[in-house]
Amino acid sequence: MSIKCEVKSVESLACNTFKILLQPEAPIEFKAGQYLLAVMGEKDTRPFSIASSPCRENELELHIGAAEHNPYAMEVVEAMxxxxxxxxxVEIEAPHGDAWVREDSDKPLLLIAGGTGFSYVRSILDNCLSRGVSQPIFVYWGGRDACQLYANDELTALAEQHRNLTYVPVVETAPENWQGKVGNVLEAVSNDFISLSAYDIYLCGRFEMAGAARELFTAEKGADRERMFADAFAFI
Structure with missing residues (x-):
C-alpha cells in the first residue's frame, strides 16, 4: 500500500545513524518485524526495517545507517x-516482509542484529515486552565498535527491568572497560548456546551474515530451519 507520511523529525544518533519519525496520513497495519519501502522515484524504492512496533499509535520509526560512502541510504536521509x-x-509503501514475530509461539526468542539491523530487532522486542511475554528473550547485537551500538544503554536498562530479557552486546574492536563480548556476533551466540533447537530465531544484518547464521546454527546447534526468520532468506 502506498501512503504519504509527514516527516516529524530526523535525529542523528551515533556513527552516521539517523532516527526518523514518520506520521502516516492514515494508520498502517503492520506486524512487528516488517519493513517499508521509501519511494525515491517511479522505479526506485528502498527498504528499511520499521523500528517501532505496531503498539505505537500511528507513528513509524526508522533507523538508517547513512555513512558518506553509502549514498543508497544517505540519499534517503537527505530526502527526509x-x-x-x-x-x-514523503511517500512510502508498506507493509512488506515475512519475517515478522510469530505471536502465537511460546518458544524462547533469540534476536540477532548486525549494525542498524537492530531496527528490526527493536520492533520485535518492543512488541514482546508490550505484550508481556513470559518466555526468555535473548538479544545479541553486533557492531564494528561500541559507537555502532547506539542503543546500548537503553537495552542494558531494559534487561535490568525485565527478568526474562538478556542483552549481549558484541563488538569487533572494544574500548577500555568494555562490558560486553569481543569478536563476531554469530560466534558469540554459538559459544553461549549448547543447542538452539527450542528457539525461535530472528535475524537482521547483511545477507552474508543471515546466510552464515542459518548454516551454522542448523548444522552445529540443532536450530530448526523453519523457526529461523530473516527477510534476507527470501533473496539468498
Whole structure:
C-alpha cells in the first residue's frame, strides 16, 4: 500500500545513524518485524526495517545507517531532511516482509542484529515486552565498535527491568572497560548456546551474515530451519 507520511523529525544518533519519525496520513497495519519501502522515484524504492512496533499509535520509526560512502541510504536521509524542512510529505509503501514475530509461539526468542539491523530487532522486542511475554528473550547485537551500538544503554536498562530479557552486546574492536563480548556476533551466540533447537530465531544484518547464521546454527546447534526468520532468506 502506498501512503504519504509527514516527516516529524530526523535525529542523528551515533556513527552516521539517523532516527526518523514518520506520521502516516492514515494508520498502517503492520506486524512487528516488517519493513517499508521509501519511494525515491517511479522505479526506485528502498527498504528499511520499521523500528517501532505496531503498539505505537500511528507513528513509524526508522533507523538508517547513512555513512558518506553509502549514498543508497544517505540519499534517503537527505530526502527526509528536505521534506522536514519544507513540510512536504514523503511517500512510502508498506507493509512488506515475512519475517515478522510469530505471536502465537511460546518458544524462547533469540534476536540477532548486525549494525542498524537492530531496527528490526527493536520492533520485535518492543512488541514482546508490550505484550508481556513470559518466555526468555535473548538479544545479541553486533557492531564494528561500541559507537555502532547506539542503543546500548537503553537495552542494558531494559534487561535490568525485565527478568526474562538478556542483552549481549558484541563488538569487533572494544574500548577500555568494555562490558560486553569481543569478536563476531554469530560466534558469540554459538559459544553461549549448547543447542538452539527450542528457539525461535530472528535475524537482521547483511545477507552474508543471515546466510552464515542459518548454516551454522542448523548444522552445529540443532536450530530448526523453519523457526529461523530473516527477510534476507527470501533473496539468498
Amino acid at each position: 531532511k528536505a521534506a522536514l524542512a519544507s513540510g512536504e510529505p
